[in-house]
Amino acid sequence: MRVSSLTTALFTGLIAPTLAHYTASTSSTNSTYYNPVLPGWHSDPSCVRVNSTFYCVTSTFISFPGLPIYVSTDLINWKHVSHVWNRESQLPGYSWNTIGQQDGMYAATIRYHDDTFYVICEYLNVPGTKAGVLFQTKDVFDDAAWSSAVNFDPPRNDPDLFWDEDGKVYVATQGVFVQELDITTGAMGAVTSLWNGTGGVWPEGPHIYKRDGWYYLLIAEGGTGVDHAITIARSRNLTGPYTPKPDNPILTNRGTQEYFQTVGHGDLFTDAQGNWWGLCLATRSGPAFTSYPMGREAVLFPVTWNEGEWPVLEPVTGKMNGWQLPAQSRQLPGLGPFNEDPDVYDFPAGEPIPRNLVYWRVPRPGAFTATDKGLQVVLGRNDLTGEPGGNQAAAKAISFVGRRQTHSLFTFSVDLAFSPQTVDQEAGVVAFLTQFANIQLGVVLKDSQLSFRFNGTGESKTSAVPTAWAGKPIRLQIQMATLTEYTFSAMLASNTSTKVDLGTASGKLLSGESGSFVGTLIGVYATCNGAGSGIDCPSGTPNAYFNRWRYTGDAQYISANETVPSTGNLSMSAV
Known part of the structure; x- marks a missing residue:
C-alpha cells in the first residue's frame, strides 16, 4: 500500500476507497501494517x-x-x-x-x-x-x-x-x-x-x-x-x-x-x-x-x-x-462495531444504546432512551463542568453520551429536535476530554431568543438561530478537516445548503492537562444549566431528541505529514 503525503492524500485524491485494508502483505514471511491498530x-x-x-x-x-x-x-x-x-x-x-x-x-x-x-x-x-x-x-x-x-x-x-x-x-x-x-x-x-x-x-x-x-x-x-x-x-x-x-x-x-x-x-x-x-x-x-x-x-x-x-x-x-500477520477476517461472533467503523445510528425505539457510546459515570436511570423520536436525553441539572452552584450531588448528573474520536480527520453530525421553554435550557454536541476541558455547540434559550452557543475557549459566544429554523430539526456537526482544529457547524436537517460555521477551536484545548490519561469523546449533551435542585431540573423541563447520528473517519495520520485512509472506509481485498 502506498502511504500518501498530506498534500496528495487530502488534495489530489490519491487515497481511494479501493485500497486494501490497513495492512498489506509484503512477502510470505513479512507484513506491513500501520499504527495505531486501536x-x-x-x-x-x-x-x-x-x-x-x-x-x-x-x-x-x-x-x-x-x-x-x-x-x-x-x-x-x-x-x-x-x-x-x-x-x-x-x-x-x-x-x-x-x-x-x-x-x-x-x-x-x-x-x-x-x-x-x-x-x-x-x-x-x-x-x-x-x-x-x-x-x-x-x-x-x-x-x-x-x-x-x-x-x-x-x-x-x-x-x-x-x-x-x-x-x-x-x-x-x-x-x-x-x-x-x-x-x-x-x-x-x-x-x-x-x-x-x-x-x-x-x-x-x-x-x-x-x-x-x-x-x-x-x-x-x-x-x-x-x-x-x-x-x-x-x-x-x-x-x-x-x-x-x-x-x-x-x-x-x-x-x-x-x-x-x-x-x-x-x-x-x-x-x-x-x-x-x-x-x-x-x-x-x-x-x-x-x-x-x-x-x-x-x-x-x-x-x-x-x-x-x-x-x-x-x-x-x-x-x-x-511477522506475517494472520489472514484478514471480520468473521467474529458477538454484537458490536469494529473500532474504526463509521457510526450510522438512528436509535430505533426500544433498542439498546450502541456499544461504542459511553457516559461520564453511570447515567441516571432513564436519562437515555431510544424512542420513536430518536435518542431521548433527559436534561441534567448541571452543565458539562458539573459544578452548578458548587452542588456536588448535581455535579455527578451530567447528561452526556459520546464515542471515542478514533480518527485524525473525521466528520460527526447529529439531528437535534429540541424546544426549550425556559432560559438556559440547552442541548447540543461536544468534543469532550473531561468536565474541565470540552468544546461545545448548543441550542439554548437566551433572553427569549433561540440561540446557538459556542464555547471553545472558556468564553461562550452566542448567535441567533435563524427565525425560519424555529421548530425544525437542526443538524449539528463537528469536523476535523485538519490535524489541529475542530470546526463546529449547524444547518437545517432538511437542507444542508443552509450550513453555517459557528466556531473553531484548537486541538490543544483537548490535550493533556486535566485529561492526560484519557482521550477525546465526540457526542451530545443536554442541560438546564443549574436550574432546579439536587440532581433534578425543574418539573416540566422538555427532553432533547437526537437522531441520525453519523460519524465518519476520513484519514489517519501515521507521521506529522503522512496519512493512510480509515480502516472502516476500506474494502477487505488485498493489493
Missing part, C-alpha cells in the same frame, strides 16, 4: 490469545460502561464485543462517588485460565472501598455474563494476574510488589518487593511471564509522558531477586523525533504460529507534545524472543514491518 483513547492495553483469537482490554477511568473487550483474529480489525463493567450492580455506589476526572478503572489486565477469562483492575479513589476488582466470565461476547467484582485490597495500582505452575495465583502491582491472591474471596497474602525498575519514576504496569525456566517481569517506567518506556528484568524464582536486562529500556521513543511518543505500558503475547507480539500505548503528538486530542492509543509491535534470551521489541512507528 486508534482513539485506548490506554494501557492488555491482551491474551485463546486458540487463534486475540482478546484485549483497555483502561477507561471514570467513563461507563468500562473496560471494553476487543476481539480480533488478524491483530488489525478489532471488534468491540462487550464491556467488563457494564452494570451498576457489579460495583454498587462506586461510580457516583467518583469525583476526580482521572479516577476509576486503572490499567486492567486480561488473562485466560481453565476456560475462564479474568479481568483484574483497580478502581481508584472511592473513599471507604477496596480498590482491587476482579471480574470473570466464560463468554466475553455477552455483557451479562461478566460477574460482579471480587474485591481485594492491593498496596498499589496496575494489578497483574499470574498463575504459577503450582496453581497459585499472584498479583503484581506498581512499585513493583507481588502478593498471592485468593480469586474467590479476595484475600491476599504477604507483600514481597520484586524490583523498582531502572531509576525511572513510577515503575508500574507490571506483567509476569514464565518462559524457559525464567520469570520475566515487564514494567513501565518514566511516567506516562514523553519519558515513558518499557523495561524488563528476570529471575529464576517468582519472588526474586530480579536482574534487569543490561540495555534497558527495551522499548521507548523518548528523546526521538518520532511522531509516536509516550510509548510504554505494554503486554506481550504469541500468535497461533508462535510468533511474539506486543501491544502498548502511544500518543500521536510528535516531540512537541502539545496537540494530541485522541490521547493514548494502542499500537502493535513485533517481538523476537528466542529461547533463554531476552525479548527484542521493535521500535514503534506509524508504518511497521513484522
Whole structure:
C-alpha cells in the first residue's frame, strides 16, 4: 500500500476507497501494517490469545460502561464485543462517588485460565472501598455474563494476574510488589518487593511471564509522558531477586523525533504460529507534545524472543514491518462495531444504546432512551463542568453520551429536535476530554431568543438561530478537516445548503492537562444549566431528541505529514 503525503492524500485524491485494508502483505514471511491498530483513547492495553483469537482490554477511568473487550483474529480489525463493567450492580455506589476526572478503572489486565477469562483492575479513589476488582466470565461476547467484582485490597495500582505452575495465583502491582491472591474471596497474602525498575519514576504496569525456566517481569517506567518506556528484568524464582536486562529500556521513543511518543505500558503475547507480539500505548503528538486530542492509543509491535534470551521489541512507528500477520477476517461472533467503523445510528425505539457510546459515570436511570423520536436525553441539572452552584450531588448528573474520536480527520453530525421553554435550557454536541476541558455547540434559550452557543475557549459566544429554523430539526456537526482544529457547524436537517460555521477551536484545548490519561469523546449533551435542585431540573423541563447520528473517519495520520485512509472506509481485498 502506498502511504500518501498530506498534500496528495487530502488534495489530489490519491487515497481511494479501493485500497486494501490497513495492512498489506509484503512477502510470505513479512507484513506491513500501520499504527495505531486501536486508534482513539485506548490506554494501557492488555491482551491474551485463546486458540487463534486475540482478546484485549483497555483502561477507561471514570467513563461507563468500562473496560471494553476487543476481539480480533488478524491483530488489525478489532471488534468491540462487550464491556467488563457494564452494570451498576457489579460495583454498587462506586461510580457516583467518583469525583476526580482521572479516577476509576486503572490499567486492567486480561488473562485466560481453565476456560475462564479474568479481568483484574483497580478502581481508584472511592473513599471507604477496596480498590482491587476482579471480574470473570466464560463468554466475553455477552455483557451479562461478566460477574460482579471480587474485591481485594492491593498496596498499589496496575494489578497483574499470574498463575504459577503450582496453581497459585499472584498479583503484581506498581512499585513493583507481588502478593498471592485468593480469586474467590479476595484475600491476599504477604507483600514481597520484586524490583523498582531502572531509576525511572513510577515503575508500574507490571506483567509476569514464565518462559524457559525464567520469570520475566515487564514494567513501565518514566511516567506516562514523553519519558515513558518499557523495561524488563528476570529471575529464576517468582519472588526474586530480579536482574534487569543490561540495555534497558527495551522499548521507548523518548528523546526521538518520532511522531509516536509516550510509548510504554505494554503486554506481550504469541500468535497461533508462535510468533511474539506486543501491544502498548502511544500518543500521536510528535516531540512537541502539545496537540494530541485522541490521547493514548494502542499500537502493535513485533517481538523476537528466542529461547533463554531476552525479548527484542521493535521500535514503534506509524508504518511497521513484522511477522506475517494472520489472514484478514471480520468473521467474529458477538454484537458490536469494529473500532474504526463509521457510526450510522438512528436509535430505533426500544433498542439498546450502541456499544461504542459511553457516559461520564453511570447515567441516571432513564436519562437515555431510544424512542420513536430518536435518542431521548433527559436534561441534567448541571452543565458539562458539573459544578452548578458548587452542588456536588448535581455535579455527578451530567447528561452526556459520546464515542471515542478514533480518527485524525473525521466528520460527526447529529439531528437535534429540541424546544426549550425556559432560559438556559440547552442541548447540543461536544468534543469532550473531561468536565474541565470540552468544546461545545448548543441550542439554548437566551433572553427569549433561540440561540446557538459556542464555547471553545472558556468564553461562550452566542448567535441567533435563524427565525425560519424555529421548530425544525437542526443538524449539528463537528469536523476535523485538519490535524489541529475542530470546526463546529449547524444547518437545517432538511437542507444542508443552509450550513453555517459557528466556531473553531484548537486541538490543544483537548490535550493533556486535566485529561492526560484519557482521550477525546465526540457526542451530545443536554442541560438546564443549574436550574432546579439536587440532581433534578425543574418539573416540566422538555427532553432533547437526537437522531441520525453519523460519524465518519476520513484519514489517519501515521507521521506529522503522512496519512493512510480509515480502516472502516476500506474494502477487505488485498493489493
